[in-house]
Amino acid sequence: MRILLTNDDGLRAPGIEAMHEQLLSLGEVFTVAPLEVQSATSHSVTYSAPLMAREMRINERMTGYAIDGRPADCVKLAIENLWPEHHPEHRRPDLVVSGMNMGCNVGIHVIYSGTVGAAIEAAFLGLPAIAVSLYLAGELKGRTFGEVRWDIAARHARAAIERCLAHGPLEPHSVLNINIPATTVDGPTPPMKVVPMNLAGLHDRYERRISPGGQVYYWASGSGMEFQHTSTGSDVEALLAGHITITPLHYDLTDHARLRRWAERLA
Numbered sequence: 001m002r003i004l005l006t007n008d009d010g011l012r013a014p015g016i017e018a019m020h021e022q023l024l025s026l027g028e029v030f031t032v033a034p035l036e037v038q039s040a041t042s043h044s045v046t047y048s049a050p051l052m053a054r055e056m057r058i059n060e061r062m063t064g065y066a067i068d069g070r071p072a073d074c075v076k077l078a079i080e081n082l083w084p085e086h087h088p089e090h091r092r093p094d095l096v097v098s099g100m101n102m103g104c105n106v107g108i109h110v111i112y113s114g115t116v117g118a119a120i121e122a123a124f125l126g127l128p129a130i131a132v133s134l135y136l137a138g139e140l141k142g143r144t145f146g147e148v149r150w151d152i153a154a155r156h157a158r159a160a161i162e163r164c165l166a167h168g169p170l171e172p173h174s175v176l177n178i179n180i181p182a183t184t185v186d187g188p189t190p191p192m193k194v195v196p197m198n199l200a201g202l203h204d205r206y207e208r209r210i211s212p213g214g215q216v217y218y219w220a221s222g223s224g225m226e227f228q229h230t231s232t233g234s235d236v237e238a239l240l241a242g243h244i245t246i247t248p249l250h251y252d253l254t255d256h257a258r259l260r261r262w263a264e265r266l267a
Contacts, residue, residue, distance in 0.1 A: 001027030004078055004093040008038045008071040008114030011056055011064050015100035015134060018154035020062045023097060031064030032078040038070050043117035045072045071118035079125055096122035099132030100157055104179045106235040107198035107227055119175050120251045128170030130178060132157045135239055137182040153183040160192055160244050175249040181242045193243040198234035200227040
C-alpha cells in the first residue's frame with residue numbers, strides 16, 4: 001500500500017512522527033505537511049502567495065516535505081506535483097492519512113479542523129482518506145501535552161485503520177474520521193464505535209484583555225470540549241467514554257431533502 005501522510009500541526013509535530021512510524025508497517029509512506037501549525041484552518045487554500053516547499057529530515061526513518069501553506073494545500077500539491085515526481089510509476093497514492101492531530105476532532109470541530117479538511121480535499125480529488133485525531137486529557141482535565149504517549153496512541157490508530165481496511169480498500173471519495181481517546185499509559189487498544197458527529201454548538205468563551213497600548217482585545221479561552229449538549233450515541237459521548245470513534249464523512253453540502261421544495265418555490 002502506498003500512503004500519503006499529512007496533518008495540520010506541522011511536519012515537526014509529535015503526532016505525525018508517531019503516525020509515520022506506525023504506518024510503515026502498512027506500506028510505503030510519503031509525507032507532505034505544513035511548515036507551521038495550521039489548526040482550525042478548515043478547508044482553506046492558498047492562491048495569493050507561493051507555496052514554498054522544503055524537504056526536511058525528521059528522524060532516521062522519516063523525511064518529508066514542509067509546505068508553507070494550509071493542510072488542503074499540502075494535499076493538492078502532493079497529489080498534483082510531488083507524488084508523481086517521486087512515484088512516476090504509481091501516479092496516485094492508495095490512501096491519504098491526515099494526522100495524528102493534537103486534540104480531538106469531534107462534533108462541530110469536524111467543520112473547523114484542518115486535519116479533516118486535508119482528508120476531505122483528498123476525497124474530493126478521488127482518493128480514499130482517513131483523518132486521525134487524539135483527544136488530549138488537557139482539553140478537560142488540566143494535564144499537559146507532555147504526558148501524552150504518542151507512540152501508543154499511534155499504535156491504536158494503526159489498529160483502527162487496519163480494522164477499517166480489513167474488508168478491502170476504501171472506496172474512492174470516501175472519508176473516515178477517527179478519534180483516539182486520551183492516551184497516557186500503555187494498554188490494549190480501546191473498543192471501537194461507529195458513530196455520527198454531535199451536532200451541538202460550543203459554549204465559546206473569550207477573555208477580555210487590555211493591551212499595553214490601551215486597546216481592548218479578546219482571547220479565546222474555552223476548553224473546546226464544552227458543547228451545548230451531547231447527543232446520545234454521538235462521537236463526543238463515545239470518545240469521552242473511552243472508545244475509538246469512527247465517523248464516515250462526505251463533502252457534498254447539498255441539502256438534498258430540500259431540493260424539491262426549493263425547486264417548487266422558484267418554479
